Amino acid sequence: MSEIDIESASLEQLRDILNNKTSNITLAHRFRALFNLKSIGKEDEDRTKARKAISYIADAFADDSELLKHEVAYVLGQTKDLFAAPYLRDVLIDTNQQIMVRHEAAEALGALGDKESLELLQDYFVNDPALEIRQTCELAIERIKWENSENFKTEKLEKSLYESIDPAPPLVTDENNSKIEKLQHILNDQQKPLFERYRAMFRLRDIGTDEACLALATGFADPSALFKHEVAYVFGQLCNPVTVPSLIKVLKDESEAGMVRHEAAEALGSIATDECLPVLRSFLNDEEQVVRDSAIVALDMYEYENSNELEYATVK
Ligand SMILES: [Fe+2]
Numbered sequence: 627m628s629e630i631d632i633e634s635a636s637l638e639q640l641r642d643i644l645n646n647k648t649s650n651i652t653l654a655h656r657f658r659a660l661f662n663l664k665s666i667g668k669e670d671e672d673r674t675k676a677r678k679a680i681s682y683i684a685d686a687f688a689d690d691s692e693l694l695k696h697e698v699a700y701v702l703g704q705t706k707d708l709f710a711a712p713y714l715r716d717v718l719i720d721t722n723q724q725i726m727v728r729h730e731a732a733e734a735l736g737a738l739g740d741k742e743s744l745e746l747l748q749d750y751f752v753n754d755p756a757l758e759i760r761q762t763c764e765l766a767i768e769r770i771k772w773e774n775s776e777n778f779k780t781e782k783l784e785k786s787l788y789e790s791i792d793p794a795p796p797l798v799t800d801e802n803n804s805k806i807e808k809l810q811h812i813l814n815d816q817q818k819p820l821f822e823r824y825r826a827m828f829r830l831r832d833i834g835t836d837e838a839c840l841a842l843a844t845g846f847a848d849p850s851a852l853f854k855h856e857v858a859y860v861f862g863q864l865c866n867p868v869t870v871p872s873l874i875k876v877l878k879d880e881s882e883a884g885m886v887r888h889e890a891a892e893a894l895g896s897i898a899t900d901e902c903l904p905v906l907r908s909f910l911n912d913e914e915q916v917v918r919d920s921a922i923v924a925l926d927m928y929e930y931e932n933s934n935e936l937e938y939a940t941v942k
């Protein structure tokens with residue numbers, strides 16, 4: 627299939643592109659098919675068709691690409707349809723899947739607010755050997771509990787500029803939570819519950835000023851790869867050039883986890899100032915596959931968007 631067909635492709639053609647049926651489809655093109663299937667999967671009018679799209683998306687869990695599969699898990703978590711939950715549970719419990727993919731699956735169960743997964747999440751929160759998985763499960767459990775709590779009904783939250791369902795809601799909007807310094811303090815306080823720290827993170831994102839971005843960048847000093855990758859993700863949403871030096875530093879640091887460096891690469895691809903693109907190009911041959919693939923996909927999407935004037939969703 628030629629690469630220009632994607633906008634008019636049928637559901638089955640999109641499935642075949644996503645799943646690389648002809649074995650010669652570029653990763654970036656497969657991502658495009660995924661994003662098209664994602665928008666079909668979110669459509670309210672025809673849920674039968676939407677669920678077909680969801681099941682085609684989930685087929686991609688059989689692939690090798692860590693980058694693609696983690697995006698697939700993220701996308702399924704954004705569908706607001708519990709139909710996606712069993713696919714995600716299967717991935718969380720499958721220890722042959724990469725940690726980044728399993729993390730994204732657990733997070734997606736939280737985003738779906740899947741109460742039926744609470745027991746499973748609790749099990750992996752306590753017992754999984756990987757800290758990233760335990761922390762993700764902790765957040766997902768808290769998110770599901772929060773969504774079913776009294777607080778959910780009464781809390782005053784500012785409407786976010788971003789469409790994403792995040793691992794935690796922002797902190798409530800009151801006078802205190804408008805003070806950057808205080809939010810930065812909560813963000814970096816390792817004694818506080820992770821869920822609260824994430825809430826401070828998303829509150830800072832929603833404030834979105836240069837000062838708020840610089841406060842967020844202090845989160846890169848945290849020991850947790852999970853925490854740092856989320857800061858990088860938020861920077862990809864914010865697209866504020868003030869974050870670029872911190873993202874470049876993270877991307878260049880080979881002692882950082884692949885998950886963190888990948889997210890930094892994607893954020894630089896979204897910000898895409900003149901400074902970002904040459905840096906990304908220099909990582910096209912990085913030793914870490916997920917970093918290499920992130921640079922390839924980010925650059926390809928940047929070029930595609932600029933040639934077609936199409937806006938793609940922020941990648942996770
Ligand atoms: Fe993630």
Ligand SMILES: [Fe+2]
Nearest residue numbers: 696888889942
């Ligand atoms: Fe990611």
